[in-house]
Amino acid sequence: MTETAQHPSLFREAITASLPVMFGYVPLGMAFGILFSTLEYPWYYATLMGVIVFAGAAQYLSVGLLSAGAGLSEVFVATLLLNSRHMFYGLTMLTRYPRRGWLRWYLIFGITDETYALLSTQPQREPAYYGWVTGLNQFWWVSGCTLGALLAQVIAFDSRGMEFALVALFLVLLYEQLVSIRDPWVPLAGTGAMLVALWLVPQQHVLLLAIFLAVMALWGEQWWRAPKAI
Amino acid sequence: MAGTEGYLMAVMAVMLVATFATRALPFLFLRRLAEHPGFLAFGRRLPAAILTILVIYSLAGTDLQVPPYGLPELLAGAVTLVVHAWRRNALLSIVAGTGLFMLLQQSGWLAHLPGAA
16 A cells, blocks of 8 residues: 555544544633633634644643733643643553654644543554544634634623633542542642642732642652652 | 733743643653652642632632522523433533533523512
8 A cells, every 4th residue: 555545544544533522622622712711811712722832731720820810830830730640641651652853742732621531542653644533623712712703703792700710620530530539638638739729828829829739749749658769 | 801912921821831742741750759659649639629629710700699680590500411421422421511501601590580680
């Protein structure tokens, strides 16, 4: 089989695989686009964020951070830790992604929950297949963000209360995490960290301090359980 | 507008770096840190703690001493979790909870509870 004969069927396979992701990413992206429009920036910034960040939960969080005028270090730490689960996805894809070339870096850039879920459950595939799936997934996401932002411009949509989508997203993600780790002390530690932070510092620094405290608590707990290992 | 466009661009750049850093970590630092059992255990539990913080943080503006006393948030949050426990569909759960919250906010039903100043 020649290279050109393989390409059309690889692309078709990739489209088929990414269709279920489309059904999730387009509506979720649209919800982000609409939420983003409440910040009153031009609509194309929603598109831009979808292109250069490509991270659903982080983008939702950024709407809250932007409206509060959060500092850049706060944005950095919050995004880093919110996306920390992505660190583990790379462990699986490490041996499957190409070792060199520009595609390797695009594939790494595009590791999202859904892309990972899709690709990690299949055996080793061609780099081009990975490229198409990642690219298509991003295309659905960016389309959703754009459509949502445009829709919000065109339709007089009473979006009061829409910011609750952020809370709902975090609740859903938290639920899934708790199902996975089955440890009630972790959310308790998080709650404790937040309460202490709220008590100690003004609102604009609360997030950073709470995250710092939670990290210290969890890391300290690891050290306490197995001090020799660390 | 929430801030200047320069601020927005700076925020996006920072998010790009942070997001890419988390995704690239295993590819850059390979075995050493990534296979450290303590780090793995810590990392597996960190997201739940962060998400708990974020749930509380995103609700932080709610005034519990004034009608509707945070009830819309409580009800909408409960609906989100119940729907998610039922279907495990993120989109459905988010739409259900957010929809209820928007309904409660825009209709003002719970705003007339006793205790208004």
